Amino acid sequence: MAKHSQKALITVLKSYVETRDGYINATKMAREAGRLNHLNRFLNSAKMQEILEFWLKEYGRAKSGSTSKQAFYELTKGVINEFKGIYIHPDHVHFVAEWCSVKYAFYVKDIMDFIDKKVHEKLDEEELEDTVENAKHLFEEEVRKMHEKQLEHEREICYGYRDSPYELDQWEQEDLKREFREYELAEIALEAAEKKLKVWGRFVQKYCE
Secondary structure (H helix, E strand, C coil), rough: CCCCHHHHHHHHHHHHCCCCCCCCEEHHHHCCCCCHHHHHHHHHCCHHHHHHHHHHHHCCCCCEEEEEECCCCECCCCCCCCEEEEEEHEEEEEEEEHHHHHHHHHHHHHHHHHHHHHHHHHHHHHHHHHHHHHHHHHHHHHHHHEEEEEEHHHHHHHHHHCCCCCCCCCHHHHHHHHHHHHHHHHHHHHHHHHHHHHHHHHHHHHHCC
16 A cells, blocks of 8 residues: 555545544545645645535435534544544545645545445344344234134135035045145245345345445
């Protein structure tokens, strides 16, 4: 890994870990790129202000029970010098990185994609555990319904033979026995299982790739 990419990796990952809210230390990024003296000018530029205005309008609004998002904030007191600086929302990291340099922007993009993937993997694992926990109950309920449906079908056949004015011949008796054979119930249960497995298979594939 190139020296420049190593610095990008260390800067972004350390900034991500150091903050509980996920904001990235843009001051560190600018310092590593040798553009620290121009950071404030960049954040207050017409282009960046347009970006921030759009973001606040479309993505920064508060959801029910939460506070509005900040595009960035400055941390100057109550922390050691290493942690001081301007912290930006993860949505804007690539804008700052691109301003630092094109190469830096691609390094940071790969890093942020990696972080996002790991975060979602953790969330998806928890979601999958909850879903699989419920899947057993749903599956058993589906099989029970199919079982009851088959029994109802068998009762209808039985009543049909019972109400017939004719005596059952050998073929009809064999047919009746065949209707009650266990493999038919197994067939119904298997069909229900296959349907459920296809559904959960798609779910697992989607969330665990």
